[in-house]
Amino acid sequence: MNQKRLRRPYLEAIQSIKDYIDQHPLEIKTISTLIHQTHSQIGINLLHQGFRQLFGTRIKEYEIRKRLEAAANLLMQDDLTMQEITAKCGYSAQSSFVRAFKDVHGITPGQWRSRYVPLPLQEAC
Structure with a gap:
């Protein structure tokens, strides 16, 4: 993957989604639900790429x-x-x-x- 510098709103959205997973580990969630629950304005593809870039793992693996x-x-x-x-x-x-x-x-x-x-x-x- 191309290492792109993520803009602040995307960084905040990704961090918000990670925080939500941390706070609700037993809740089964889809990626769309995570985006909706955190009121994030980020596309699914960018979320996947950015999460992996920031945290070194895929969202589902982290979850x-x-x-x-x-x-x-x-x-x-x-x-x-x-x-x-x-x-x-x-x-x-x-x-x-x-x-x-x-x-x-x-x-x-x-x-x-x-x-x-x-x-x-x-x-x-």
């Missing part, structure tokens, strides 16, 4: 990473079952969730919970 970071927090703090967390994160199949979680964190959600949740909380789950 998935944030969703799985939120999943890690749910595993540590909540007494939700693995199926409930899977559904909350937008996955219909637990195997897909486990695979995606492992891609991001290097271990399965079960291993994460065993490693990072204190024993009294694990027994309650």
Whole structure:
């Protein structure tokens, strides 16, 4: 991709969309919805190019990473079952969730919970 210097309104729009993803990681969104929710005035193609230029990743990859970071927090703090967390994160199949979680964190959600949740909380789950 050509490294173009983005104008200020586009930089602000891209940052606003990133901030929205950060603040709503478990919300499943389309690119059009992100643009609409943040009241951004940016085209989809420019958003894709600019996001990758600024943050070094595609929007969907960033969104998935944030969703799985939120999943890690749910595993540590909540007494939700693995199926409930899977559904909350937008996955219909637990195997897909486990695979995606492992891609991001290097271990399965079960291993994460065993490693990072204190024993009294694990027994309650």
